[in-house]
Amino acid sequence: MKLTKTLTAMGAVVSAAALLSACGSGTVGQSGSGNSAQPVGGKKLALIPGVQAEPFYISLQCGAEAEAKKLGYELTTQAPQKFDAPLQTQLVNALGANPPAALLIAPTDDTAMLAPIQQVKARGTKIVEVDTALKDTGVAVSSISSDNAAGGKLAAQTMAKLAGGKSGSVLVLDTIAGTSTTAARAKGFEDELKNTPNLKSIGIQFTQNEPEQAAAKVTAALSSTPDLIGVFATNLNTGEGAATGLRNAGKVGAVNLIGFDASPSEVEGLKNGQYQALIAQDPASIGTQGVQQAVAAIEGKAVTRNLTAQLHSITKDDMDTNSQYFYKQSC
Known part of the structure; x- marks a missing residue:
């Protein structure tokens, strides 16, 4: 009777080992090879512009959304009601519970926004600055703005x-x-x-x-x-x-x-x-390039640290020929 119970227990161990072998040796959050964790945030990108309902940032968002969709990523956007560091900090802090793979952000203060952005970065999120930038150049993988x-x-x-x-x-x-x-x-x-x-x-x-x-x-x-x-x-x-x-x-x-x-x-x-x-400016181009750099960083490809978008002087006499640079109110 005792021998039978022992053999049964040994069989259970062998079966469990076989099952693990068939499923691969990885653990939760790892690939089947067991060598590396899945990137934080998966295919999710977040955009936090400087302020909501401003045509510049809407145009930037439109460019970013189109490029994210093209590259197979999902982009969500949240913006503060005012161009204000405390309000923007609240939005950045809210990402902590579910950090995205990359954060595209227009810091509303080049010093005050350092700490909250660093906290998101510490969770594995790639940081890309769009339009504005921190004084500390060691936080973002890329910064895209007009000159x-x-x-x-x-x-x-x-x-x-x-x-x-x-x-x-x-x-x-x-x-x-x-x-x-x-x-x-x-x-x-x-x-x-x-x-x-x-x-x-x-x-x-x-x-x-x-x-x-x-x-x-x-x-x-x-x-x-x-x-x-x-x-x-x-x-x-x-x-x-x-x-x-x-x-x-x-x-x-x-x-x-x-x-x-x-x-x-x-x-x-x-x-x-x-x-x-x-x-x-050309905000749509800034959004497009921001997503491109974010995805490159996520996928371990080459990233360009600083990029600039073109600028154009427009007067009443030549505004019709430069209408492609007018900002949008919706995507």
Whole structure:
């Protein structure tokens, strides 16, 4: 009786070993070979842009979604209601429970967003920066944006052409201190304007990305600077606020306004004379390249650390021939 029980137990062990052999030696979360774990997030990508419902980021999302689908990946997008580091941090932290294979993100602050993004990276997620970037260059595998300093330089050159040799002062409106992209635009503009002796900058002023503050800054500048000849607004909200300030003062067209980006409202403003020029980016291309670099990193292929998208100066005279650069409101 005791011998029978022993033989039965030995048979069970042998059967279990055979079953394991037939199924492969891997454990849960590993491939059949048992040599390596499956990548975190599988085929899932996440995109967290700077703010929701902004045409630039919608256009970027459209490019990213199309490329993800083409490459066999699933992309989900969540954006903060405002261009705000604490709000964006909440979205990044929410990824911790179910981290994606890669996170495409436009950091709303080049320093404050470091810690939450690092936490996601620590879980195995590949980080790709789109549009904006962290000061710490060791976090992301790739960073894709416009050459924002070159965009500012292009805006200054355009301002010089619009001035036509007339002398005057120029106001630069930036968004929030610590935003890498707009800071580069403002600096590029300031540096290039020094090559135009008839134009002088009255400095960079911050608007906290609020149109109302931009309008107020323009109103104050018009009062304190009688020779104000131009305003360079580094993004959509500052541009719309600046246009409001000029309109309220009856200075539309008298003061040259150059905006950055080509949202539907800015394009309409260019058409009706509220803007004299727009510096358009190619956000769809940024989204496309962002997904390409993310997938390459996930699949162990070569990744390019820094990529740039083209910029275009558009005036009312050539806006029809540059309509392909106008931003979308939906995909």
